[in-house]
Amino acid sequence: xxxxxxxxxxxxxxxxxxxxxxxxxxxxxxxxxxxxxxxxxxxxxxxxxxxxxxxxxxxxxxxxxxxxxxxxxxxxxxxxxxxxxxxxxxxxxxxxxxxxxxxxxxxxxxxxxxxxxxxxxxxxxxxxxxxxxxxxxxxxxxxxxxxxxxxxxxxxxxxxxxxxxxxxxxxxxxxxxxxxxxxxxxxxxxxxxxxxxxxxxxxxxxxxxxxxxxxxxxxxxxxxxxxxxxxxxxxxxxxxxxxxxxxxxxxxxxxxxxxxxxxxxxxxxxxxxxxxxxxxxxxxxxxxxxxxxxxxxxxxxxxxxxxxxxxxxxxxxxxxxxxxxxxxxxxxxxxxxxxxxxxxxxxxxxxxxxxxxxxxxxxxxxxxxxxxxxxxxxxxxxxxxxxxxxxxxxxxxxxxxxxxxxxxxxxxxxxxxxxxxxxxxxxxxxxxxxxxxxxxxxxxxxxxxxxxxxxxxxxxxxxxxxxxxxxxxxxxxxxx
Numbered sequence: 001x002x003x004x005x006x007x008x009x010x011x012x013x014x015x016x017x018x019x020x021x022x023x024x025x026x027x028x029x030x031x032x033x034x035x036x037x038x039x040x041x042x043x044x045x046x047x048x049x050x051x052x053x054x055x056x057x058x059x060x061x062x063x064x065x066x067x068x069x070x071x072x073x074x075x076x077x078x079x080x081x082x083x084x085x086x087x088x089x090x091x092x093x094x095x096x097x098x099x100x101x102x103x104x105x106x107x108x109x110x111x112x113x114x115x116x117x118x119x120x121x122x123x124x125x126x127x128x129x130x131x132x133x134x135x136x137x138x139x140x141x142x143x144x145x146x147x148x149x150x151x152x153x154x155x156x157x158x159x160x161x162x163x164x165x166x167x168x169x170x171x172x173x174x175x176x177x178x179x180x181x182x183x184x185x186x187x188x189x190x191x192x193x194x195x196x197x198x199x200x201x202x203x204x205x206x207x208x209x210x211x212x213x214x215x216x217x218x219x220x221x222x223x224x225x226x227x228x229x230x231x232x233x234x235x236x237x238x239x240x241x242x243x244x245x246x247x248x249x250x251x252x253x254x255x256x257x258x259x260x261x262x263x264x265x266x267x268x269x270x271x272x273x274x275x276x277x278x279x280x281x282x283x284x285x286x287x288x289x290x291x292x293x294x295x296x297x298x299x300x301x302x303x304x305x306x307x308x309x310x311x312x313x314x315x316x317x318x319x320x321x322x323x324x325x326x327x328x329x330x331x332x333x334x335x336x337x338x339x340x341x342x343x344x345x346x347x348x349x350x351x352x353x354x355x356x357x358x359x360x361x362x363x364x365x366x367x368x369x370x371x372x373x374x375x376x377x378x379x380x381x382x383x384x385x386x387x388x389x390x391x392x393x394x395x396x397x398x399x400x401x402x403x404x405x406x407x408x409x410x411x412x413x414x415x416x417x418x419x420x421x422x423x424x425x426x427x428x429x430x431x432x433x434x435x436x437x438x439x440x441x442x443x444x445x446x447x448x449x450x451x452x453x454x455x456x457x458x459x460x461x462x463x464x465x466x467x468x469x470x471x472x473x474x475x476x477x478x479x480x
Contacts, residue, residue, distance in 0.1 A: 031100035049104040056135035075111040115155040190232035272369035330355035336362040357387035
């Protein structure tokens with residue numbers, strides 16, 4: 001609520017039966033209230049702040065004509081605080097219809113990391129002839145030496161409280177990850193996100209895009225629908241017990257009409273993601289992008305790099321390196337890799353490419369489900385000069401001439417086309433091959449046919465036997 005003429009407690013700032021002249025005769029000063037709450041304790045709720053402000057206004061003879069509110073907003077910066085932004089704009093306009101601003105205390109005005117920033121905004125109000133009053137503080141903001149000193153101390157205390165709280169929050173997030181609580185990202189095929197309260201009692205399943213609403217709630221991963229769980233177990237059996245490859249498993253699932261959790265067809269990469277992700281054996285890991293987001297939020301709240309490094313058991317230099325990890329990388333590429341177990345060095349390689357090439361590289365990494373530094377380096381080596389950032393130099397591969405590198409690029413492009421063609425027809429080809437293999441097996445069980453082939457077409461017999469004895473075949477030559 002910004003600039004509201006009625007306060008949430010139902011009290012009007014002006015009695016309709018009392019004229020403005022009568023108010024002025026009684027010596028009342030027109031004022032506005034500013035309230036803010038982020039995620040601080042309940043004693044700073046909007047209702048409690050307004051109750052104290054109204055009490056202060058009654059005692060000091062203020063007529064509150066409007067309320068500016070920032071609900072659920074951090075006090076670290078002016079950004080995102082629409083209530084305070086509008087209040088300062090009204091002050092700067094020179095036509096404000098009030099002479100005072102009432103705030104609960106200095107911390108509600110802001111927990112600015114530069115204590116002078118809060119003083120600056122108060123100075124702008126004072127220069128416009130509008131005084132800021134802190135209703136719950138034990139001193140009057142009257143410009144005396146003692147009040148100036150106390151305000152400076154209070155501003156520093158508000159800033160330090162925010163920093164200390166951020167350190168605790170960051171450490172708490174790390175502990176939550178260690179305890180198995182989900183900190184972000186999609187659940188994945190065969191799994192679902194379950195919302196639980198602070199006592200671990202289930203509250204309900206979160207659908208795609210939904211988030212928790214209470215700070216004390218937690219999110220855990222649980223098995224999904226029985227059909228998806230059975231499919232995951234069957235994928236592992238096909239891979240481990242039957243010795244079937246990832247592409248063959250994808251083809252089998254597509255033939256059955258099974259789709260991924262996002263409704264897409266299966267590929268070798270999506271099958272590989274299920275077979276290699278540790279969450280399917282109960283391990284909880286943050287991706288590099290998710291870890292960076294936690295670090296950036298903590299540093300924005302004033303947590304120093306050495307404290308973050310101590311919590312993560314890494315060097316302070318590594319913290320700064322993680323913060324810079326996404327510099328120069330386009331949002332589309334980050335979105336593709338945000339929930340992948342992608343090393344920090346891979347992002348540093350992407351920084352050497354232009355945005356369009358970054359997206360192509362990210363799609364190659366996801367498609368191959370290969371997030372190693374060596375693979376990313378190979379993509380960089382194959383990147384044309386036009387795909388590198390200004391001043392970028394193609395990584396030279398030892399022992400490979402420019403002519404050979406150009407030939408490799410052409411062959412890689414042809415190979416990518418072949419792989420795409422194979423993926424489109426692999427399911428049908430595998431089904432046809434399975435039928436042919438069964439038919440040939442039946443023929444070779446007939447002694448008369450075998451004797452005929454031995455006497456007349458021994459080369460056919462060798463080929464037929466090779467086909468029937470093969471466990472799986474990928475017709476790469478057909479697409480070459």
